[in-house]
Amino acid sequence: MSEKEKKEEVRIGVYVCHCGINIAAVVDVKAVAEYAKTLPNVVVAKDYVFMCSAPGQEMIKNDIKEHKLNRVIVAACSPAMHEPTFRAVVEEAGLNPFLFEMANIREHCSWVHPEEKEAATEKAKDIVRRAVAKATYLEPLEKITGKVVKSALVIGGGVAGMRAALDLAERGFDVYLIEKSPTLGGNAARIGYLDFKMRGADLAKYLMDKVSKNPKIHVYTNSELKALEGSVGNFIAKIVKNPRFVTDACTACGECVKVCPVEVPNEYEFGLVNRKAIYLPYDYAYPRIYAIDQAACTKCGKCVEVCKPKAINLDEKAEELEINVGAIVLAAGYKYYEPQEGEFGYKKSKRVITLFQLQRLLAEDGPTRGELVVDGVTPKSIAFISCVGSMGTTPTAATYCSRMCCTSALKDILKIKEKYPDIDIYYIYKDLRTYGRDEDLYWKAIENMVKFLRYEETPNVRVEDGGVVIEVNEVTLQEKIAVPVDLLVLVNGMRPPEDIEVIKSVLKVGSGPDGFIKEAHLKLRPVEALTDGIYLAGTITGPKNIIESVTGGSAAAAKAAALISKDVVEVEPIVSSADEELCSGCGMCVSVCPYDAISIEIKDERRLAKVNELLCKGCGACAATCPSGAMQQRHFTDKQILAEITALAKGVIP
Amino acid sequence: MSKEGKFEPKIIVFACNWCSYAGIDLAGTSRKKYPHNPRIIRVMCSSRVSPEMVFKALRDGADGVLITGCHPGDCHYVTGNYQTMKRFQLMKKMLDELGFGDRVALEWISASEADRFIEVINEFIEKIRKLGPIKFREEVLENP
């Protein structure tokens, strides 16, 4: 309590409600009011039939003025019922709403001890005494507000991120869209079918087109979030723009590629073919400017010589910029599972490829122009092994199901059958999860004579000349069979992105045991991170298909928009704070805060715990942890709670 | 709190705003009955309850102290009840040695579990009743 408070006399008004007969039929309310008068600092104690009624409320307001009350207690129902009501009443009378306390003598007393009138009345007196004890030490509190910047940052230029950016821009907000790679589009731009006519690339192209034409969306490719300061409504994002080494004078003529001496695996073709150190990710990349892979480039300068528009600058340095935004949408995507060398024959034979590689082979703009040619031949037989990297099938596999792979694989199978009806196809699966309407795919596959084999024990793959042999313990037949095929496709799943640890530490968001970012609550707060102001879209929270990702993007944008539409962010003032005089900066509190709301700041060479009041949600874990009593939760201070304890256990008000 | 010689234990219950306090409220709105012994102290989260508060409650004369909160995994503040669990276990070790371990308990009660609260409180009251009124070292030993 401040010095001023100590000197100011505490004047408490206690109002005991009958609640009609709900309380009065059991508890002797007049006796309780009489009892209240005997308690220290109580100057007024009355009983009334319905305290929440208009006359009841008026009585409180009049008494505050007449008797100069600076604390009010209503002994009635649960605070869950009427605490807000009476807080508003006292505020109207000019008293700070946090100088009000309720004594629950209905839900906790008259309603549950209807036959023990004497004991219930004594209990009601105890409860009132507890409320008086707490109220004696209550302090006035002001609401906490923070400013809101009306713009948003979207991290990740895949389909979920682009959808979120577009939705936000449509609502009139400026959006900063940052993407780590040199082009927008993400994973979906290279793989996936939405239906048989529309590929992932088509959706990506559509979104990239809209994004590029939207003046409210500011796109930064080759860019990453380096640091984040601030909190909900007012973030300061430090972005680093990694050098592309090619300016927008580039005409995408491709002369540089011809002379570049360096070759590395092309990640946009999942390693099927190589690319040069200078490259355009793909034809429909946005921005349509070449980029130099800094790690691969030998700075030989041959590309500079042939570049007519003089667009290449090998000395380009990284740039840093700071953006001030009110909300952040994290849509950083996923990484596909890369099988280990030797896993099901991967990398031991040219005839073993992943699902992602297959999709590039089937794509019209792929390395084989859509012709299914592997190792020089069109296979006569293909086997798919499902759940590679998922479902615990191998020691390095995740335990979860990657959700989208079966559907994706079956769509590819039907595409293959369309073009090559005579190829023998086996789908060797642990589980077949073509869920929802995609159940149809299974039946279409059956019609197309695709053979489904089920395994529980992980199959063994033997590499041979011109193909592989898959040995599988088939569950339905209860037989061990050997399946020789020309081509094996590993249906690989999803993993958290490479830089997940960096993302987690910069944004201060947490992940679940599987590594994907955790939502605040799966059902109650699905696209929100635990940190206020950060929203989650797409596969960053776990495996999902393109449709689900895009939906998530819209959902996250809606939540972000709701935040940045406000002028201020308001929080309840029952937050924690550390007394600077007493705090030793021991840091114990920092460890327990679920919202990372506490940090250690240096002030005059002293370490001090500082609570970000906009992030604090008022649980009090820090206050209970504090070994010196420096950290206190407002409205639930040690002094207040210990007073309640003594009032109840000892029967006196300290 | 004695009535006709029967010892009525003084029980203090810490209840968290979002789960157990609401569950205790629900027992009231459903007009369920239970013994009059418990006295409730409301906190926002069970993690606000420190071992010092429990010790003070016992020292001030509570015969039993019950900490209640949300089920693990359901805490409104995500990890609050995990702090409560850890502190409770260490505190219980200390109270066991000092002779008061049986007088404290930690129970999870959700906002819909009025019946569970009644079950818990009945059991706790009877357990404490059997232990008798709390007595401290100076009351049991000849002094000083």
Next chain:
Amino acid sequence: MSKEKVKVAFYWCASCGGCEEAVVDALAFLEDKMLDVLEQLEIVFWPVAIDMKRSDVEALKDGEIVVSFINGAIRLSEQEDMVKLLRRKSKIVIAYGACSYMGGIPSLANLHDREKIFNYIYKEAPTIVNPTGVVPQTEVEVPEGKLELPLFYNTVRALDQVIDVDYYIPGCPPAPETTVNALQALLSGQLPPKGSVIGAGNRALCDECPLNETKPEKIAITEFKRLATSAPEPDKCFLAQGFVCMGPVTREGCGARCIKVNRPCQGCYGPLDNVTDYGARAASYLASILDVPPDSKAIEKALSNLPDPIGKFYMFSLAKSLFKGKVVKK
């Protein structure tokens, strides 16, 4: 203060003698600094150093002693008698050191009672030969007459549980700086309100600990470590490594001298002003920084290297814990 010398007294109750050494240390410290504090004092009673008797104290007028520094806990009736006498004869009584302030290490005996202690010490200990099972009595008749021994109390008490105490100087023993700071406060007449701890700071030890800044952003340990079985890395916060350090819950003022010789704080300066129970506060922060799955077996395992929390947390302060000791069943 007047030119007349200030009469002071020192007395030791259930004590190891360390506090007497601490007084000497402090006086030497002052002499080194050429401060003439010693000149201002007249020591009227100091059993360990000067041959004064109880009757000399009785002969003084009430309040004639300006300050009495009493160290040690109250274990025996003789000690209670002496401190009550000194209280009458003194204007100011200071509880000097952890034992008189909080009961000290002797008060760990409050986990037992007189009967258990006597049984062990005089009968059951491995090297005892006591065929008739004799234990100390308060009086015994011998041919020459009646012999008396003080009563060995069941419960060890801190000084203020027996007499009214004006100020406390913390430490086991108090560091020279602490004693000097307190002495200077006393002699200057600028004292905090009665009942305060003097000579030390008002924040936890982490405030003056050189390792405070080596802490990671969030301390999270998977289990406690013991000095007996693990070696701490130098120049890194002990707590952050998993070693139990009482720094966060203990009053500063000792200059973190234990930490500076590579040893975690044991808590001898006692709690800070707003703390009601030192051990309960210790339990809270130590349990809270454990990073373990929320299940009782995992928590139990993490706590297993903290097998004696009562002995560890209340090492210096069991007499002043809320429970004062264990309920020893009869």
